[in-house]
Amino acid sequence: MTIIVDQPQFENEGQAQIPNSGEKSELVLDGGFCIPHANSFGHNFRDYDVVSERQESVENFYRVNHINQTVDFVKKMREEYEKLDKIEMSIWESCELLNQIVDESDPDIDDPQIEHLLQTAEAIRKDYPNQDWLHLTALIHDLGKVLLHPSFGELPQWAVVGDTFPVGCAFDKSIVHSKYFVENPDYNNPTYNSKYGIYSKGCGLENVMMSWGHDDYMYLVAKENRTTLPSAGLFIIRYHSFYALHRSGAYTHLMNEEDVENLKWLKIFNKYDLYSKSKVRVDIEKVKPYYESLINKYFPAKLRW
Ligand SMILES: O[C@H]1[C@H](O)[C@@H](O)[C@H](O)[C@@H](O)[C@H]1O
Numbered sequence: 001m002t003i004i005v006d007q008p009q010f011e012n013e014g015q016a017q018i019p020n021s022g023e024k025s026e027l028v029l030d031g032g033f034c035i036p037h038a039n040s041f042g043h044n045f046r047d048y049d050v051v052s053e054r055q056e057s058v059e060n061f062y063r064v065n066h067i068n069q070t071v072d073f074v075k076k077m078r079e080e081y082e083k084l085d086k087i088e089m090s091i092w093e094s095c096e097l098l099n100q101i102v103d104e105s106d107p108d109i110d111d112p113q114i115e116h117l118l119q120t121a122e123a124i125r126k127d128y129p130n131q132d133w134l135h136l137t138a139l140i141h142d143l144g145k146v147l148l149h150p151s152f153g154e155l156p157q158w159a160v161v162g163d164t165f166p167v168g169c170a171f172d173k174s175i176v177h178s179k180y181f182v183e184n185p186d187y188n189n190p191t192y193n194s195k196y197g198i199y200s201k202g203c204g205l206e207n208v209m210m211s212w213g214h215d216d217y218m219y220l221v222a223k224e225n226r227t228t229l230p231s232a233g234l235f236i237i238r239y240h241s242f243y244a245l246h247r248s249g250a251y252t253h254l255m256n257e258e259d260v261e262n263l264k265w266l267k268i269f270n271k272y273d274l275y276s277k278s279k280v281r282v283d284i285e286k287v288k289p290y291y292e293s294l295i296n297k298y299f300p301a302k303l304r305w
Pocket residue numbers: 103105106107142161162163164240241242243
């Protein structure tokens with residue numbers, strides 16, 4: 001299959017690997033996908049400053065998030081959730097659980113999350129029909145938001161949703177509402193507030209501690225339950241909220257070669273994650289058998305969470 005790249009920043013970076021087939025081919029971005037002009041509230045996507053009914057609460061969300069996401073907090077969360085001792089549940093069951101949850105950080109959507117999962121997955125499936133791992137990645141990318149549910153410790157919104165960023169090195173200006181980092185205890189700590197902080201050039205994102213939330217948690221669940229998804233799928237799950245990297249190009253000095261390859265897929269995925277958010281409903285019962293077959297292919301029947 002030969003498809004063409006239409007995004008300039010990829011032009012000189014060589015060709016991207018199709019993880020499942022092992023063959024090299026060119027990638028099409030937006031394989032026909034139409035990017036809408038406005039979100040479901042009639043505003044631009046990811047406009048965090050426009051006056052809207054959600055602006056104030058979203059800004060307040062980021063204030064609390066930026067103050068509390070510290071190196072110590074992330075270490076504690078990783079230790080707690082690595083145990084995977086909360087519940088046993090299938091992927092589909094967790095999709096249904098997510099239906100009760102609304103994300104307070106998102107200026108573009110206030111629908112139940114299962115709509116967003118299916119809208120993303122169906123949109124990407126249409127443009128990349130042969131990449132079934134990408135369809136499943138889209139379906140599960142936000143499942144880590146179950147952390148908001150009482151069975152998972154009912155974490156506060158600031159510890160589950162919103163954009164993510166590295167802790168242990170300087171907070172970048174491109175992070176949404178970055179002014180609130182001045183109140184973060186790590187902000188004035190010389191060990192943590194330089195460009196590299198506790199990291200080194202090209203150390204690889206897997207060695208970087210990200211702010212704790214649904215991305216890192218779902219990555220952990222998928223990996224520890226031995227998913228057979230390719231590394232690009234796991235990368236998308238783990239870094240899809242890292243807008244400072246995939247949108248603004250910050251923190252690239254921490255990436256290694258594998259990150260550079262995987263980032264190409266994340267950039268493709270992001271278009272569907274962001275711009276498929278709409279009021280158009282997907283017929284869940286109709287598409288369920290297809291996604292169940294993918295879940296069986298890439299995951300065990302029950303997962304430890
Ligand atoms: O508010 C949204 C939402 O929480 C998404 O799930 C996350 O991936 C985005 O990065 C964030 O901006």
